[in-house]
Amino acid sequence: MEGLVLALLGGAIAVFLAGIGSAVGIGYAGTAANGVLSEQPEKFGTMLLLVALPGTQGIYGFLTAL
Amino acid sequence: MAILPIKKIHILGHKSIKKELIDLLYERGVVEILQSPDNTGTEINHENSAVSDTDIILSRIEYSIKFLEKYAAEESPEFLKKECSTRSENILPEDIYDFCKKKEEEISALTQKKEKNIKLISDLLPWKNLETPLNRIRGTETAGILCGKIASKNLKHLIENLKDGIAETVYDNGKIAYIAILYSREQQESVENIARDNGFSAFSFPDSDSNLTVSDQLKNLECEIVSLESLHKSLLKEIKKKFYLADMLKAEYNKYLNLKIKNLAYEYLSNTEETFYLCGWIVEKNIKRLKEEIEQKYSEAEIFFTDPSQEDNIPVFLGNNRVVDPFTGITEMYGYPAYNGIDATPLLAPFFALSFGLCMCDGFYGILLAAGAIFVIKKKSKGMSQTSMRFFKMIFLCGIATIFWGAITGGWMGDIIDRLPGSFLFLKNFKENFVINQINPSENPLNFLILSLILGTIQIVFAISINFYYQLRIGNKFFAFFQQLPTITIHLLLLAVILSIAGVLPSGKNILNIYAILFTCSLLSVAYAQWRINNNIVDKLFWAVFSNYSIITGNFLSDTLSYARLFALGLSGSLMAVAINEISLMTMSLPYYLGIIPMLLFLAVGHIFNIAINVLGAYVHTSRLQYLEFFSKFYVSGGKVFKPFGATGKYMPESG
Structure with missing residues (x-):
């Protein structure tokens, strides 16, 4: 029983921390990208890449939890 | 191909037909007029020209529209409708502008006075x-x-x-x-x-x-202050009563905008005393009709076409068939492809729809999406811009894909069919006909994960294959065979090894040896390619190693794992649906069937909420997969949009 609790807790922590980190990271990148796009809208692709990069960590956290 | 070939059009003519010809081109809307070569050196002087006059009128009309709409926004639509329908009179845009200007000054004077009084009181x-x-x-x-x-x-x-x-x-x-x-x-x-x-x-x-x-x-x-406020109110009322003029102003705006476009076209031509010369872009498929029409009507004009040269910044016109066209918006959002690049629209369309469906993964939701999209297309198509039309068509196709995945995974509004009483057995049978239980997200999540990863692998290998083809097309055979081809083989070999270990593919010492040999060859080939295209020794060494490293970790591991998001969204969506059903059915324990109404209410609100957040998630994440995992492998953006000379409008007429 205790093992299961620990396992679930571990999973939950993995999702939570990774999710929080991703959210914060995307926030930073998004703010910056917004600024760039207002001046150079044609850089959408590059900016999207930079904004989405921190999101990857969230997915990894999710997978780890599984 | 989906990027349609474009030619340069040249028209030489006598000045007597200049106006008629410009009007004709304007009507047809197939030519993008360029500034003539001998005109480019001299700065076009807009001052005192017809263009700058229309510019002033345009900005005034726009100001009036914004002014009227700003105050009208505070009123209820019914009030405005009443006001609009009761009046019709002819007023010049100039007069409306003066009216708006005057009222704005009055309002600002009133507000200033009021503020001054408030300050005094305090x-x-x-x-x-x-x-x-x-x-x-x-x-x-x-x-x-x-x-x-x-x-x-x-x-x-x-x-x-x-x-x-x-x-x-x-x-x-x-x-x-x-x-x-x-x-x-x-x-x-x-x-x-x-x-x-x-x-x-x-x-x-x-x-x-x-x-x-x-x-x-x-x-x-x-x-x-009280009297100022009542004055202010009556002023606002006066302004709101003029709101019905906004529609007329919008039409005027479009009229002047088009006038400006025509005037600009005249300035782009180069003239001699008796003739004029026009130069522009035209999509190749439109050439025949335009040439015939002009030659038939005007004997005083000479028309001919040339191939664009290397230095030209050729505009891009995307033409796709009806099924694929709705997905053009996805490509456009990323940025137009370069003229000699590849239009990703037809290539991403099936993957986009399938990925979207996998995220939603519920037949009933799919039916709602598709039906909703059809409804909007049929009812509101009048006056809808091409972009939103495409969007709804895309939602329709994605809805179909959602029904497909929903049927296979057995998701119909979550697990609602299993909860229905016995008399609905036919629905159960209907469901069982399509369902493949091994990939039900809530029962067999691991298989569902593998399904999304398979979809990802297919798309990634497909993307690298496109780049292989692209490199061949632009004549870069070396890069195609030594970099792209081995990238594909590395990918497939790693996959084969995994499948062998999992027992899906036969594994044996001989087979694994063959794998190892092929794998080594591929790695060496990539290293060689990088060695050759880089110049100094540090770069050569670094890229030879790093390129291989990034193929394995970047392409194979990271990009494929990114498709796990499809699984995550599909799973959370269907679990949410099940939870909503569970909560709703709790109310059925109330006596005398009292629970039916709250149950239906819960079901409706819950599932609508679930659809809303799922559609948002599915759209965003599917787009992201296309942009980051798919486009990054082959797409060359940076194309200039083909903008034909013709009627246009900023304010689209409202649908009736």
């Missing part, structure tokens, strides 16, 4: 208890009076030090005290010094000659 309010009329608050020959405020904590100190005067507190709110100081004129300087040292700041009453008391003045000011 200044005077602390002195309310002063019962003396203002014109009597002034010194005599021998005595002076000082009114002002001081920090409450300094007040005591001031009174103690003030030997030559008397301080009277009018009002003290605990922080600031409002006081009047009486003093003898002879001691004026010393009193003022003491007051200043204690942080006293003097206040002089506005309108100090008035014979009213402060409280009377306050009353007057408040009365004035």
